[in-house]
Amino acid sequence: MVQLGVAQRFRTLKPSATVEMSERVRDARASGREIIALSSGDPNVPTDPRIIEAAEVSLHGGATHYSSSSGEPSLRESIARRELLRSGVRYDPDDIIVTPGGKFALLAALMGVIEPGDEVVVPQPGWVSYGPCIRLAGGVPVPVAMADAFDVESIRKALTPATRAVIVNSPVNPTGTVVGRSEMCGLVSLAEQHNLWIVFDQVYADMSYNGPVAFPQAIDNAFERTLVVDSLSKSFGMTGWRLGYLAMPPGLAKYVVKFIQHSIYCVPPFIQAAGVRALELSDELLPRYREMFRARVARATEGLQGVEGLLCTMPSAGFFLFPQVDGDEVAIARRWLDVLNIAVLPGTAFGDAGAGHLRLSLSCSDEELDVALDRISSAGVYC
Ligand code: PLP
Numbered sequence: 194m195v196q197l198g199v200a201q202r203f204r205t206l207k208p209s210a211t212v213e214m215s216e217r218v219r220d221a222r223a224s225g226r227e228i229i230a231l232s233s234g235d236p237n238v239p240t241d242p243r244i245i246e247a248a249e250v251s252l253h254g255g256a257t258h259y260s261s262s263s264g265e266p267s268l269r270e271s272i273a274r275r276e277l278l279r280s281g282v283r284y285d286p287d288d289i290i291v292t293p294g295g296k297f298a299l300l301a302a303l304m305g306v307i308e309p310g311d312e313v314v315v316p317q318p319g320w321v322s323y324g325p326c327i328r329l330a331g332g333v334p335v336p337v338a339m340a341d342a343f344d345v346e347s348i349r350k351a352l353t354p355a356t357r358a359v360i361v362n363s364p365v366n367p368t369g370t371v372v373g374r375s376e377m378c379g380l381v382s383l384a385e386q387h388n389l390w391i392v393f394d395q396v397y398a399d400m401s402y403n404g405p406v407a408f409p410q411a412i413d414n415a416f417e418r419t420l421v422v423d424s425l426s427k428s429f430g431m432t433g434w435r436l437g438y439l440a441m442p443p444g445l446a447k448y449v450v451k452f453i454q455h456s457i458y459c460v461p462p463f464i465q466a467a468g469v470r471a472l473e474l475s476d477e478l479l480p481r482y483r484e485m486f487r488a489r490v491a492r493a494t495e496g497l498q499g500v501e502g503l504l505c506t507m508p509s510a511g512f513f514l515f516p517q518v519d520g521d522e523v524a525i526a527r528r529w530l531d532v533l534n535i536a537v538l539p540g541t542a543f544g545d546a547g548a549g550h551l552r553l554s555l556s557c558s559d560e561e562l563d564v565a566l567d568r569i570s571s572a573g574v575y576c
Contacts, residue, residue, distance in 0.1 A: 202328065202329060205328065206325055206328065206329070207324075207325060209321050209322060209325075210321050210538055210542035211232065211233060211234060211321055211538065211542070214232040214233070214536055214538055215230070215232065215233045215235075217530075217536070218230045218232060218233075218536050221530075226534060227534060228530070228534050228535070228536055229534060229535045229536070229557060229561045229562075229564060229565045229568075230536045230554075230556075230557060231535060231536060231537045231553040231554050231555065231556070231557060231562075231565060232536040232537055232538050232552075232554055233554060233556060234366065234427070234432075234513075234554055234556065235432045235556055236427060236430055236432075236482075236486070236512060236556045237556055237557055237558055238429075238430025238482055238485075239430055240429065240430050240431050240434070240467075241429070241430070241471070241474060241478060243470060243474060244429065244431070244467045244470045244471045244474070245467070246470075247466050247467050247469065247470035248463045248464065248466055248467040249463075250466070251462065251463040251466035251467070252463045256461075256462035256463045256466060257462075257463070258462070259458055259459055260459040260460065260461065260462035260465060261459060262290075262450050262453045262454045262458060262459050263287075263289075263290050263291065263446065263450050263453070264289065264290060264291025264438070264459075264460060264465060265291070265462060265465045265466075265469075266286060267465075267469050268291055268465045268466075268468050268469050268472075269286035269287075269289045269291065269438075270286045271468070271469050271472040271473070272284075272286070272289050272291075272423075272438050272440070272472070273285070273286045273289060274472075275472055275475065276421070276440060279398065279405070279408070280408035280410055280411045281408075281411050282408065282410045282411050282416060284440050285443065287446060288440060288441050288442065288443055288445070288446050289438055289439070289440045289441075289446070290438060290439045290441070290446055290449050290450060290453060291436070291437075291438050291459075291460050291465060291468075292437045292438055292439055292453070292457075292460065293435040293436070293437070293457060293460050294424055294426060294435045294436065294437045295394065295396045295422050295423060295424030295426060295437035296322055296326070296424075296437070297435075297437065297457070298422045298423070298424070298437045298438055298439040299322065299323070299326050299392070299394065299422045300326045300329060300330065301439055301449050301452055301453065302392050302420040302422060302439055302441075302449075303326055303327055303329075303330035303332065303358075303392065304329075304330045304449075304452055305420075305445060305448055305449045305452065306357065306358060306390050306420070306445075307327065307330040307331060307332040307357055307358065308331065308332075308357070309331035309332075310331070310332070310333060310355060311331070311332045311333070311355060311356075311357035311358070312332065312333045312334075312335045312353060312355045312356045312357065313327045313332045313333070313334055313335065313356070313357060313358045313359070313360060313392075314335045314337055314348055314351050314352070314356060314358070314359040314360070315327070315334050315335065315336050315337065315359075315360050315544075316336075316337050316339050316343065316348070316359075316360070316361070316362070316365075317336045317337060317338050317339065317543065317544030317545065317546040317547065318365075318367055318368060318515070318540060318543035318544050318546050318547035318550070319336075319360070319362060319365065319366075319543055319544060320362060320366045320367075320394070320543065321542060321543060323360050323362075324336070327360075332357070332358075333355070335351050335356070336544050336545070336546070337350075337351045338544070338545070338546035339546065340546075341368075341370070342370065342373075342376070343361075343363075343370065343372040343373070343376040343377075343380075344376075345376055345379035345380050345383055348380065348383060349383055352383075352387055352389075356387065356389060357389065357390060358389055358390035358391070358392055359380065359383075359384065359389055359390075359391055359392070360392045360394065361377075361380060361391060361392070361393050361394070361409065362393075362394040362395075362396075362397075363377075363393075363394075363395065363397075363398070363406050363407070364397040364398065364400065364401055364406060364508075364509065364510030364511050365397075365511075366396075366397065366511065366513060366543075367513050367515045367538075367540070367543050367547065367550075367552040368508065368513070368515045369490075369508020369509055369510050369511045369513055369514075369515065370508070370509060370510075371401055371403070371406050371407075371509045371510050372406070372407060373407060374407040376407075377407040377408075377409050377412060378407075378412055380409065381409055381412045381413075381414070381415040384415070384418055385414060385415075385418075389418065390418055390419075390420060391409050391415065391418055391419045391420070392419075392420045392422060393408070393409050393410065393419050393420065393421050393422065394422045394423075395408065395421060395422065395423050396422065396423055396424045396426065396427055396428075396437075397427060397510055397511045398423075399427075399428040399479050399482075399483060400427070400428070400482075400483055400486055400510050400511050400512065401483075401509065401510040402483070402487045402508075402509055402510055403509055406510070408421075410440075416442055417442045418442070419442070420439060420440075420441055420442075420445075421439065421440040421441070422437070422439060423437060423438055423440070424436065424437035424438070425437065425468055425471055425472075428479060428482070429471045429474075429478060429479075429482075430482070431467075431468075431471065434464050434467060434468075435460070435464070436460060436464055436465070436467070436468045486511070486512045486555070489512065489555045489559065489562065490507060490508055490511075490512060490514065490555055491507060492559075492562070493505075493514055493553070493555055493562060493566060494506065494507045494508075494514060496563075496566035496570065497514070497516060497566065497569065497570075499570065500569060500570055500573065500574060501573055501574065502518060502519040502520065502573065502574035502575065503516050503517070503518050503519075503569075503574050504516055504517040504518075505517075512554060512555045512556060513552055513553065513554050513555070514552070514553040514555065515540065515547075515550050515551070515552055515553075516550065516551055516553070517549055517550055518549060518550065518551055518574055519549075519574065520574065520575065522539040522540050522541060522547075522548065522549060522550060522551055523539045523541065525539070525551065525574060525575065526538060526539040526551060528575065528576050529551075529569075529576065532572065532576045533565075533568045533569065533572055533576055534568075535565050535568060535569065537551045537552060537553050537554075538551065538552045538554075539551060539552075540552060
């Protein structure tokens, strides 16, 4: 019999630690266990009813056909306005492509600029999908460990003639760090010197607690080399809608759109109609959600302060805590799940540089969070 094989690119692909943990939590709940999930990056923000209504109206109005592969002009114009307001950068809507979530925008960006064997620098700890998406695009991820702050010098040391791009995420998942303006300027000049693309993932930019983040696309000369990945998932409580975008310097969109045409074709038009409505509601919704998460991370940080063997500081953004723990983070995460019924991720899910940390996603309700904090404080890190 002919032996049929699975392609190397799939065989070597690691499962997503966050998605895998969500599935374990689902299975455990299905078998009757009451698990508090502090593991998934899916905030407990229900989509605003006005956004849902916009999708319904669109569906009933006949938006049940293919849409434009780049995205509906009305949504791309709204996104361009949003970018101008946030970063001060004026994008032509033709340089914006609507994608099913930020994850696909990242994949499209990498597919667009990475040749087989190109190296892409990825600061760590960093989001779980960067390495796998680089590999799917044929590239080689080069993890660079950064302790507490973004370190341009470490990136410089990791560069080789094969380096084509650096992925920068600010605010960072999992640490909540916001890359400062001077570090971002340092990165931009490094990218200029070595002719690198900057893939900038700004999906948590609306959740920065100490003022706006530094956007590389707004820094002199960086616009031409920055690919901006963004999403409505986290900002608007719309993870399940799968709606994101890629904003690019002129000249690239006409290539990237062919990838969209031959893969997903388009994002469903009624989802895009919901996106237009969400962006119209930005001024009302975003400050409200930001304040809710700020209060929650402050409360949780305080709640964990006295726990022996655990060191937790307030993040500058987002809804993740990344406390340091004394001991093996994988064993501790397992004990918390088995004994405390609390699901968290070991820091090493975000790269080796995450060793000695846990990631707690405060995406549950305040009530569940209080129960979790009580259990952790009473049982201690090693329970
Ligand atoms: N970037 C980061 C840093 C993330 O944490 C996530 C989701 O967890 C994404 C991008 C992609 O989110 P989505 O595909 O839901 O837009």
